[in-house]
Amino acid sequence: MKKITTLFLLLGAAAQAQQIAPLTVEKIMSDQKWIGVAPTGFRWAADSKTIFFDWNPDRKEKSEGYRVNILSGKPEKVDEKAKEVAIGLNYMFSGNGNGNLGIAEKNGDIYLYNLKIKKEQRLTRTLERESNAHFLGNGEIAFQRAENLFILNLNTNETRQLTNFVKGKPAGVNDKKMPLAQDTWLKADQANLFDIIKKKNKENLPAKGIFDRTSDALKEKSLKPLYIGEKLLTGVTVSPDARYVSYKLITAPSGGVNTIVPNYVTSSGYTEDIAARTKVGEPMPTYESFIYDQQRDTVYNVHTAQIPGIKDLPDYVKDYPKQLEERKKKNEDRQVNLSGPFWNESGTTAILVADALDNKDLWILKLDAATGNLSLIDRQRDEAWIGGPGIGSRNIGWVDNNRFYFQSEASGYSHLYLANITTGEKKQLTSGKWEVQKLQLSKDKKTFYISGNKEHPGITHFYKLDVNGGNLIQLTSMKGGNEVTLSPDEKWLAINYSYMNKPWELYLQPNKPGAKAVQITSSSSKEFNSYKWREPDMVSFKNRYGSDVYARVYPAAKPHPNRPAVVFVHGAGYLQNVHYWWSQYSREYMFNNLLADNGYTVIDIDYTASSGYGRDHRTGIYRHMGGKDLTDQVDGVKMLVEKYNVDPKHVGLYGGSYGGFITLMALFTEPDVFASGGALRSVTDWAHYNHGYTSNILNEPYNDELAYRRSSPIYFAKGLKGDLLMCHGMVDVNVHFQDIVRLSQRLIELGKNNWELAVYPVEDHGFVEPSSWTDEYKRIFKLFEATLKK
Template sequence: MKRILTALLLCTAAAVHAQQTSTLTVEKIMRDQKWIGVAPSNYRWADDSKSLYFDWNPQQKAKEELFRIQVGKIKPERSADSTTEKSIGPVFTFNQKGTLGVAEQEGDIYLLNAKTKKKTRLTNTLERESNPGFLINGAIYFIKGGNFFTLDPNTLSLTQLSNFMPGPKPAANKAAPSPQDTWLKNQQTSLFDVLKENTASAGRRPGRPAAKQTIKPIYLENKSINGLSLSPEGRFVTYQLVTMPKGNTNTIIPNFVTKSGYTEDINGRTKVGELAASYEFYIYDKQRDSAYRVSVSNLTGIKDLPDYVKDYPKQLEERRKKNEDRKVRFTPVIWNADATAAVLTAKALDNKDLWILKLDASTGRFSVVDRQRDEAWIAGPGISSYIANMGFIDPQKIYFQSEASGYSHVYVADLTAGTKKQLTSGKWEVQSLNLSKDKKTFYFSGNMAHPGITHFYSIPVTGGKPTQITSMKGGNQITMSPDEKWIAINYSYMDKPWELYLQPNKPGAKAVQITESRSAEFKSYAWRQPEVVAYKNRHGDDVYARIYPAKNGGKNNPAVVFVHGAGYLQNVHYWWSQYSREYMFHNLLADNGYTVIDIDYTGSAGYGRNHRTGIYRHMGGKDLSDHVDGVKLLVDKYGVDPKRVGIYGGSYGGFITLMALFNEPDVFKSGAGLRSVTDWAHYNQGYTANILNEPFNDEIAYQRSSPINFAQGLKGNLLMCHGMVDVNVHFQDIVRLSQKLIELGKNNWELAVYPVEDHGFTTPSSWTDEYKRIYKLFETTLKTP
């Protein structure tokens, strides 16, 4: 009887515990995220492709540990560090015969014998050696101290190929001798025979070694050097010289909570519109021992002006009169294996053009292989920032990505024939691209099946229909084995965080799950799989959204709109969200009677060029109206009360929240703007100038895109939250808006500050405080009809 009673008590306790853990609270969600379970990460294959190593923490210890899974097995095991050092190495670059490989590891150069698998450490210095490879003659090359060196793998003879010197050319060590000194020197020589003999025999003593071969020094003056590249025969060194501007002002960020007890300043970034660096492309010809600059004047469209200057007649007239070449920035040169062709990219600093160029190093001239022009800004998968994903397929054919069709796809260009061919096509994106080792196949990840589903594909380099290799619906991130026979899949679904799967690199092969990271507490709650829907916005474009219908929701229930950050980011998809806390918070809101919508508004990633650039010169335009149109969808199809709609988001999401409260006060009753941009003229150059150009060139774009200019429109309740040591969106941003609200006499707003938080919060107590305030805002402003 006693045993039965004990068992009943245990069962009851377990049931109570399960019931408790299945109820969500803000405190529970915002704890140290280990409570969910720690997903595996940092996948890397052993050289022999028989084992995969990864970091994992299934027991939620203080830090992650190293694990290994052997191909063909399903149970991972902890791995000792010594095993790791022997099995995992850097990625080796091999010579043309495939017999030797070379790589950098922790700043030194290692040689690998492909047959015996023996590794030999070639350098052991305090200075870093990097970027190793092989020349056509078999010599190893690498960079040390900003210069190229070669090393003979047989004799270990070291040779310096370039002689870049920092700083200005030094002045002569001493002044010319005075007439008196010259007279004395001549007198000494004429008086003493021993001095005559020494002078005559100098430089020809028996056994004296031959003079060293000299390399002409190239003094960098006030410039820095980057983008070093060496031609495969060792003749040409190509490089970029960068002149940094003078006179720019960095923002100072006060740090109030410090160990010293004193306020300490953090030196922050500059603001958009500050003076830009300038870039020059050079070739050093070792054979001529001479360096020369390559001109960009022959680039197609180098003098073209952007369309937006038509809004500024005076500026347009001045720029037409100057007729200057636009400034460009260069990527490192890529050479084919036999040194007969070289390519690189140049991108205009006004972000409107990207050129893929063929370089004739012997003449120092560029020729245009492909020009990508966008009146908004050049970007997208494979062509983001200043780097284009490209390489050689054979000595005269290269591949690259372009949004010429409206979506990022794969192209092949023949450098000899001057022709281009598009290999993939359709209303979907190639999101990552790699060439197989035998250069016969492309492997890529793309969202061909659905904008919110990624799969892994292959396609011959000659073209054809892509072959789908992965089959699990959701997110599939691939790490391929060195022999290309296996793929490690980092896989997740909407309600399931990332886990490791192994699969043969074949279509239709089964993916085997290796890890299970979710905690029992996490699995005790029935996490929602939100509805993924598409609707037409007022412009006739498809907009995708995630919807979390209210639990037991009827008519006239309240709604919350979540706005993801970053602008160019995708959050409406079938994999585990990087906004995991927000995903869990949306489950909590739905449990408590709210319908939640999360929209991939105009400007989001994953939907092609037009969606990406639809916010050009007007942030808070189409991206905001997409949210208003999303609210209409909730009202029409989900029974939402149009008078009880709230909105919240962080960073770009905070910006949209402010624009919503200021410009659409009849749609949004309340909102929480977190780490919000309030004035784009105070954000950074790299992000903002793409979308809005620069404040002094395009004032109209900044005027209509900055919330601080529309603060008069605030009617509903506004909560603002901001970290005081935010080095991305500075605390100054929210202070300036607060002052504006004070001057406007607004009293329905509050500001919560977080003294130790940067842009991305790291402290659970800060997360908890922030989201308790958000939840309270919605409970007090939206729950009452």
Template sequence: MKHLSCWSLALLTASAFAQSVPKPTATTAASPLTVETIMQDPKTWVGTSPSNPFWSDDSRTLYFSWTPPVNTDKAKSDSLYKVTFTASGKDNSAKGKKLVASQPVKVSPSERRALTTGPTTAYNQSFTQRLFERQGDIFLVDVRSGTIRQLTNTVEIETDAVFSGDQQRVVFRRTGSNLFSIDLKTGLLTQLTDFKPGAKKADPKLTDEEKFLKQDQLRLSDVLAERKAKKDAGERISKADRPKRPKEIYMDDKQVAGLQQSPDGRFVTYRMTKSATNAKTAQVPNYITESGYTEEIPARTKVGAPLASQEFFLYDVAKDTVRAMSVKDIPGISDKPAYLKTVSSSAKSDTAKKTRPVTISGPVWSLDGKLAVVTIRSLDNKDRWIMRLEPETLKLTLLDRQHDDAWIGGPGISFASGNMGFLGDNQTLWYQSEADGYSHLYTINVLTPVLKKQLTSGKFEVQQVQLSKDRTQFFLQTNEVHPGEQHFYRMPVTGGERIRLTTMVGANDVTLSPDETRMAIRYSSTNHPWEMYVADVPQSSISISKKQSAQPTDVQNAAVKLTDSPTESFKQYPWREPTLVTIPARDGQPIYARLYKSTNPSGKSVVFVHGAGYLQNAHKWWSSYFREYMFHNLLVDKGYTVLDIDYRGSAGYGRDWRTGIYRYMGGKDLEDHVDAAKWLVQTQGVDAKRIGLYGGSYGGFITLMAMFTTPDVFKAGAALRPVTDWAAYNHGYTANILNEPQLDSLSYRRSSPINFAEGLKGHLLICHGMVDVNVHFQDAVRLAQRLIELKKENWELAPYPVEDHGFVEPTSWMDEYKRILKLFDERL
């Protein structure tokens, strides 16, 4: 297959399978799957699963976004539905009362507008009042009576509302950069900060000559001297009578963020961020526009570009002063990254011993307002410090330091402060850390840091944490039963026995009711999309110290299914449940994978590579790659054996697996795929000369690396929206894994497929959206030119002019996957 001229644009019009796509018809039990069927609009084919659940304040009604399979109102987007609950009668199969749920009912527009749940919520300490926001205004609801009080009604937008430490005021941020408060008794509105854009205009300075003339004139004229004295006295009186206002703080060319008032009202903490002035932003050309002209879409900077700088400040209201926090004495703040020992001397000299730039999150305050904790991260993301902050002195005391020669990450850790808070004693801080290799829950006494305790341990991850309202127990989501399962637990705040509250095999994404007696469970299995269930929080269940596979009868019977989302057409096909297998890697580590086996295997095999950004796909729930899942069923119908693996770098397996790609993408992650291909040949009867692979984004990158650097393993590959040169990708993701290109050029050289294009032997398909603002189309264009110059003929590039990184149009999906299927059918 020869490459077409330029970027094979002719593929868009001339190819036999790029002609107008016929309208898909419903699949029946007797008809095979087709690309047209599985790539059509998922709302009309698969159905729309429930999402975004939330409870009424009285815990009696559950709301969620949903579109039923029979959409009578022809809604073009999800609608809001509700289910109400009662507990009546005796349930013979389970002890106690049986949970009774109404049928899902669509919420009317008027009822929806009156709901008390907005984009954010905040409770008072006794959980009797709650704040919410609607259309940029702030409201207060009495949880018991349901009474609503509107606190603001302005054209400006008020956000981030919280109760003050004394619970008597509501503190919020108004459009711009300032904090305000409203007294709940008097309604008094008070401005707490006065940030002003630009720089303060300095009073004109007098020259020495001007000063002399002024003093001499006052010496010579009693009238002028007397008038000046009266004027100065008047100004002093006026200043004394003037109401106290917050200090004017000029932002210059910076932006303010993270505004927070201390519980006692004494301090306001905030961050000032200055954007890098010389960081160039890439532009993405958009050719298909309403105007008929090519338009440019501002995208992002590239890795290694100058970063924004940040400082942390404290405004002392009582003293009317502003102070900056110093970080120069933080333990290890000047440590050089370990990788610099292996790079060139010029790079080392550029990073002489100096204070590393950091970002500061928080503070997190104890309920009594006496203790504050901040989280500090180095911008190279190799250190995270949790430190006690003493506002009076800005003194920092180390509580916990997590260091990683690669990068800090993992569930509950990756962003800002991470999961963190105080227990009821107002001294004990809980947080998550990967200190032992997996994200686990810890506590530490802020006043006595030696009193540190690890509450969970083992080769699993704590993925979500919620402290109960009485602060006596944690509600946790973990994958301890199996890396591919998610279950919900409760555990005392002191640690010890964890009680499993969910039982269905798959993913159990739980939203607790406000009174913590009911669980809304968004659940899915491998071959069935997400549905909404509800169950009472059991008072007794099975602990993880007992047999984990056991399913407590009272929980099993209590779960009530609320929705049935797939369409009848979708249900008619017998969707397969892939087998979860473990494959031995060359270094002895187990690779978790999904295996799809055909009843009539042909010896052909396709390996799917999921994307990155810390993602998992070898699991027991409905995949976010549902189109690919359906495509794999189609391939199996045609005799293919299909495998997709959670390679090095995937989520769900702890720190070492996550960082296994550090400084070498296309190293262990590609080796895992090569080892998986070998396993297919040795155990599944696959022909070693008939293996292909495909994937998008990071999956496209791995496909390129495989086709270029292990060309004898994979005969054909489809690289979708692939990264071809990591030096062209963004900073936040890439710098964690490969450091910066100007400091660690070796990592970028060996990790970028464009450097190995000469190794291509098999047949390669590249598909890329032309308005991709994540992985720019430029990546594909540069690789195309490289392949042209290398005189390679066994490749093609299909560009999609209206598609971003994630395709939207069904016709684009159909065209792309027809090409993939044609590639494998012809070349394998």
């Protein structure tokens, strides 16, 4: 009897160890392997019969390689060598016209892959790296070695060098412009017309003699030097007929100041400096694009001055009459960055994409490679900034020799378009209040495969569409997030799927509408599954401007008598968190469950500027961060008061990065709405953030000071009434620790005493150590317990 009792006690202890009772901050913020480790890195075998992935079902230190056969459906471990052989060059190769051969880079060398007999042949074995390998129209292979282009003939095995890029300048040349194509032509024409010039040219040639053959050989070996000075060479491409080589030179900015982030906890015991980014408004690189015509042995610029609207000024300068007048007088071309060229299969036509560096314009242009001239196919103008999924060179390609596809927000949402370069016709293939988020053209170029949120802003499905348009056919059916990796033969879908309270798992499904998806992996731990994770209410409300705003609401299990509420503010600005799939903010999702367990109603809002909702939502914060994105939080609280019986006097909020910024703006400018807040790794002054992100939304501090003044919390710190907790990593190279130090000094000078700063000496922007996460969120929970329940 004693033995049986002991057995029951042991079994009970084991069961308790697999359960969460109750949910705690320590458990939520511990090493996230306790949840279970989801599969990642999905790669199909070249024969489309096996899918490979990385997985860690036993929660070891590192994930391992696994595979599953489409027939067995059972995952099994596999070593790297077997995986490499099976995958071959499937995800790296550029195929030839008949689809029998693939070519790719592996470890810096070029390999040829015969898809029919599944044989791999190594083509190079060099110390230098070979890259960007692809087939030309005649079946030869072009590739890049170091900075130069080479061509390999598979029939003769002969390799010839195509370009001769040279650092520096020609001897005796000081900032001399490259010869124009017109000047080169005139020189040759003069020699053809006049005998006297032929005679002079002949007199300057080396005397013929015993070394004639050697001279001819040297002449054959010589290549025109393409001098690039001290500029960075990039974007080297060759036309399918190997006549035109295009390239881009980047001039590094001068006079900019890189910031320094001190690292205090080091192995040496001394403070060490981390070199970090520049601040917004610092000088940026400039770009020049060139074409080298091998047939004429001449180099010339791509003529960006011909781009329509290249001198257009943004509307915001009207707020600064003096600046507007000065810029009108200068009448300068705006700087652009060209992507491409993208050649059609026959090599007869090339497309370039031009991005204005002020990001107000994006042009799709037809290139006349023989002259460098440009003609307009499509222009996207946005007085805020060009953006949205798939916009620009990310999703552009040829359907046939006359038609190419691209995406545009012209309708207000990012949709798919087809342009005919012969007729000039543009056709919109998808439409509606939803976004084409990912796009893939089938190998036979007859079908588009599309990931989009057509059903609901927070649900993604995989669709197919005829290249000529028509009905959009839905292929996936599970409600939530469906991230699809299509097999090489396009007969199978590997679906990375999750639901709002179920982390990601691998499913397999035939590429047919209505087909059933079969679950392959099961990653969540018993401990994780022992808690009943909430499916938050998915709601929408009208904000004060009449726009629909979507939100997740976690109703309190047993509301505290004060009926308190907490607003969670997601980060990044342009990010979506109100959706039916597992959140990338998994810790915050679990913390929101804990808050609901403890009597709080929690709301998580996809505020203005969040992704997934089209152009107007995306750009609604232009020139005023902390405007509509903040009032959406206030309007969300009003909805909670009306529909969830929340007491408006007991509302707090928290968030990190952009969410931390909104928390600061909320406590400084809406002190009667929010009693307390936790601001984590917050931007406090946008003039101290980076250029790429900030200049899109607020322009530049010296050009648009008004936008920075009304968007930066440090200017509104005087308005603080409630209790503020600030948390920041000291080695944050994204939002620098200096940001929060400057705000702290401002609060000290203002005589505020209802705030505290918690610092984390070893943490960057994204915290890593469980101890740091735990400390941070225990402080947040303590803040809400003390301020919202008193």
